[in-house]
Structure formats: C-alpha cells, structure tokens
Amino acid sequence: MNEPGHEQQSAPGKPGEVETTGHVWDGDLREYNNPLPRWWLWSFYATVVFSLIYWLLYPAWPIAGTYTKGIAWINYEVEGESQRSHWNSRALLVRDMQTGDAAVRQREFLQVIAEADHDTVLSDTDMLAFVNSYARGIFGDFCAACHQTGGAGIIGLYPNLADDNWHWGGTIQAIEQTITRGRMGYMPPYRETFDDQQADAVAAYVLSLAGHEGGDPEQVSLGGSIFQGYEGGCYACHGREGLGLKSLGAPNLTNDIWQNIDVTGAPGHAERQALVRDLILRGVQREMPAFGDRLSPAEIRVLATYVHQLGGGL
Ligand code: HEC
Numbered sequence: 029m030n031e032p033g034h035e036q037q038s039a040p041g042k043p044g045e046v047e048t049t050g051h052v053w054d055g056d057l058r059e060y061n062n063p064l065p066r067w068w069l070w071s072f073y074a075t076v077v078f079s080l081i082y083w084l085l086y087p088a089w090p091i092a093g094t095y096t097k098g099i100a101w102i103n104y105e106v107e108g109e110s111q112r113s114h115w116n117s118r119a120l121l122v123r124d125m126q127t128g129d130a131a132v133r134q135r136e137f138l139q140v141i142a143e144a145d146h147d148t149v150l151s152d153t154d155m156l157a158f159v160n161s162y163a164r165g166i167f168g169d170f171c172a173a174c175h176q177t178g179g180a181g182i183i184g185l186y187p188n189l190a191d192d193n194w195h196w197g198g199t200i201q202a203i204e205q206t207i208t209r210g211r212m213g214y215m216p217p218y219r220e221t222f223d224d225q226q227a228d229a230v231a232a233y234v235l236s237l238a239g240h241e242g243g244d245p246e247q248v249s250l251g252g253s254i255f256q257g258y259e260g261g262c263y264a265c266h267g268r269e270g271l272g273l274k275s276l277g278a279p280n281l282t283n284d285i286w287q288n289i290d291v292t293g294a295p296g297h298a299e300r301q302a303l304v305r306d307l308i309l310r311g312v313q314r315e316m317p318a319f320g321d322r323l324s325p326a327e328i329r330v331l332a333t334y335v336h337q338l339g340g341g342l
C-alpha cells in the first residue's frame with residue numbers, strides 16, 4: 029500500500045458531503061472523519077467508571093475457584109442474631125425476609141390478627157384478605173402434601189377440608205386444636221365381632237341412616253338393633269341418631285358425606301353396602317400429625333381461620 033498523501037482537511041461543503049481527515053491514498057482514496065458522537069463517548073466513559081466502582085464494591089471476578097468479594101457489606105439477622113457478610117443477593121434476601129419493610133409489616137399484621145377475636149377477623153375484609161394469602165403459603169408448605177391443594181383431600185386417606193363436614197369440629201377453635209395437638213381417629217375393626225350376615229345388616233342400616241333407599245328392610249331393622257345394642261355399640265361413638273361425636277372424631281353418618289369410602293361414587297346399592305360392610309370389618313385408624321412445635325401460635329391461628337373459611341365457614 030502506498031504511503032498516504034496529504035491534502036487540506038476538508039469540511040463538508042455541499043449537503044451530503046462528509047468531512048475528511050486530509051489523508052489520501054492512491055491519489056483519490058480519502059478518509060472520512062466521522063468522530064463518535066459526544067453523548068456516545070461520554071456514556072461509554074460513564075459505563076467504564078461504573079464498572080470500576082462496581083468491581084470494587086460487589087462480587088465480580090471469578091478467580092481460581094472463588095471470586096472477588098467486593099468491599100460492600102450487608103448486615104442482617106438470623107434468628108435474632110445479627111450477622112455481617114460481604115454483599116450478596118442471598119444475604120439481601122434473608123435481610124428482606126427478616127427485617128425488610130414488607131416483612132416487618134407482615135409480622136405486625138400477623139400479630140394483630142393472632143390477638144384479635146375470631147369474629148373480628150372474620151368480619152374484617154383486610155384481615156381476611158391477609159389471612160387467605162398468608163395462610164395459603166403455609167398450607168402449601170405444611171398441609172397440601174396430605175390434604176391437597178385447596179384442601180380437597182383424598183377419599184380413604186386424608187379428609188376433605190373444603191366441605192362443611194367436620195369430624196373434630198369446624199369452629200376456628202376446634203381447628204386450632206386439631207392443628208396444634210394433632211388428632212387420632214380410631215374406630216375398632218369388627219372382623220372378630222360380626223359374622224357376614226351381621227356385617228351386611230349393619231351396613232344396610234348405616235346406608236338407611238344416610239338416606240339411601242333400597243336396602244332390605246329386614247336387614248335394616250336387624251342392623252339397627254346391632255348398631256344401637258351391646259353387640260355393635262356403634263351408638264357409643266356415632267350417637268343414637270348417628271349424628272357423630274366430635275370429641276372422638278366420630279363422623280355424622282346421616283349426611284351422606286363419606287371420607288373413608290366412596291359411597292356416593294358407587295354404582296348401585298349392593299356396591300355401596302359392600303363398601304360400608306368392608307369398612308366396618310376392617311375399622312379405621314388415621315392420624316393427623318401435631319404442628320404445635322412446628323408453627324407459631326400466630327401461624328396456627330391464621331391457618332385455622334383459613335381452613336375454617338375453606339369449609340364454607342360453618
Ligand atoms: C401426614 C398427613 C397430614 C398432614 C401433613 C396434615 N394432615 Fe390434617 N389430617 C390428616 C389426617 C389423616 C386426618 C384425619 C384424622 C382423623 O380424623 O382420623 C387429618 C385431619 C385434619 C383436620 C380435621 C378434619 C375434620 O373433619 O375435623 C383438619 C382441620 C386438618 N387435618 C388440618 C390440617 C392442616 C391445617 C394441616 C397443615 C398444618 C394438616 N392438616 C396437615 C393428615 C394430615
């Protein structure tokens with residue numbers, strides 16, 4: 029390539045003409061002079077300065093298995109003890125969750141609700157909105173594994189909490205107690221007590237209590253005397269009228285709501301009767317674990333209010 033010649037630096041004259049640097053190659057190759065716009069250049073310098081400050085303050089460069097930590101510090105609390113570490117987003121998150129404005133406000137509101145009486149909470153839309161959003165999170169973490177999202181439960185395993193049927197009681201107090209202390213539902217098996225005929229008869233009677241027509245009247249009447257008599261002793265837990273006994277977690281048998289067997293899903297009377305008979309023969313034992321040592325009283329209160337609401341609030 030030839031050495032560049034020189035000519036006068038030229039400023040644009042006519043429109044469309046561009047300023048040149050004055051360098052000329054091969055007689056007529058000129059070099060345009062298009063300097064970077066000022067604003068662009070200054071923005072570029074600003075980003076350089078920014079990144080230098082950033083590298084200095086915050087974690088930035090990987091070096092041999094670790095990284096430059098920066099000189100910025102962050103203070104936060106873990107279980108009441110203050111901690112200090114170089115700035116990092118995990119510590120920042122911990123700090124926000126513990127002492128951030130939103131977290132503090134949330135804790136204060138939780139406390140207000142925990143100390144308010146039940147009716148106040150149920151009639152205050154702000155409190156209820158808080159209860160529902162806050163409790164949904166705890167429910168997801170601690171309860172949904174068994175009771176399923178929304179408390180729908182699984183027949184035969186975990187009770188549905190979203191209906192108005194409660195074995196242990198659906199008041200907020202009763203639900204609080206269920207969550208705090210846990211519950212153990214127990215009905216003895218009658219395998220050794222009943223022969224097939226008796227078991228069939230009691231099942232027919234139980235179905236008649238729940239309003240299912242179609243049972244053999246003789247069976248129903250025999251079943252009734254076993255239910256109400258010494259042999260079955262069912263009344264001791266389920267009550268003379270079959271309305272249940274909340275202190276034992278013994279369900280109401282008259283409402284046609286079933287937790288352990290899918291009676292309403294069965295195709296016909298014979299199938300329904302078989303389901304009930306088998307349940308009576310095998311008995312039931314189920315346990316709801318206690319959460320008194322895993323959740324704070326305020327959390328349990330909020331959760332109980334939420335679960336009470338799920339069941340239609342009755
Ligand atoms: C390991 C599974 C499991 C977990 C987790 C669990 N439960 Fe239960 N829960 C049960 C079982 C089983 C029962 C039925 C107990 C019985 O009556 O036999 C039950 C019963 C209940 C009842 C009583 C229902 C009624 O009809 O009276 C309530 C209320 C309840 N659970 C709420 C909760 C809440 C709230 C949580 C979360 C803090 C939770 N449960 C976590 C298994 C579980």
Ligand code: HEC
Nearest residue numbers: 213214215260261262265277278285286287288289312314
């Ligand atoms: C010691 C108390 C007790 C006695 C006695 C008892 N039950 Fe129960 N029964 C219960 C309890 C508690 C449950 C609920 C268990 C659970 O869901 O965890 C239950 C559940 C049932 C269910 C299932 C209800 C459902 O929703 O799935 C039927 C049906 C039933 N009992 C019928 C009877 C009959 C019939 C007798 C007499 C032959 C009888 N029980 C005797 C305590 C008793």
